[in-house]
Amino acid sequence: MNVKGVIRAGFHALHEKLAFVDRKIAWFDSLNIFSHSRSSKVMIRFSQPEFVVRLLELSGTAYLLQQQERNDVRKRRLAQLATALQKRMAFPLCARCGGATELRSSRYGPFFGCTSYRGGNCDGFISVPRRVLELAVQDMGLTCPRCEGNVVLKSGRKGLFLGCSQYPDCRWTNSF
Secondary structure, eight states: OOHHHHHHHHHTSOOOEEEESSSSOEEEEOOOTTSOTTSOOOEEEEOOHHHHHHHHHHHTHHHHHHHHHHHHHHHHHHHHHHHHHHHHOOOOOOTTTOOOEEEEEETTEEEEEEGGGGGTSOOOEEEOOHHHHHHHHHHHTOBOTTTOOBEEEEEETTEEEEEETTTTTOOOEEOO
């Protein structure tokens, strides 16, 4: 194949994909059964765990997986907090429209937000009383993943967050 053909096949006719089966196996391919007959096709299997983990890091996939894992933990924790709060108090009605509210979280901590917000009709919200929130976090019975201490509600200049009761020996913190 001449240089012109290699450049054409290398830059115009390939459609590369990187697929991770797990942290041990990855596939790199340009295989497309519906592709044109003039395009080049490549399929490579990587089965060395160290190399696959490095590919995960270099492709940015490891970061995306960590972000997804953190978001899943936050959603589960917020659902657990909602259950603990429901045992302590009834969710209030929206102050703006009188509709139902649900527990949501922002960078400043959890709050009751109007359920009509998703439809764009109402953006009302009500703060969760601090003492009730402290008791609900205590009821959740969370333990610190670093030192096995209790997780408690803390506040800082950026709002409410979860922290270890063993502070300053343990500096673990997390948001809602």
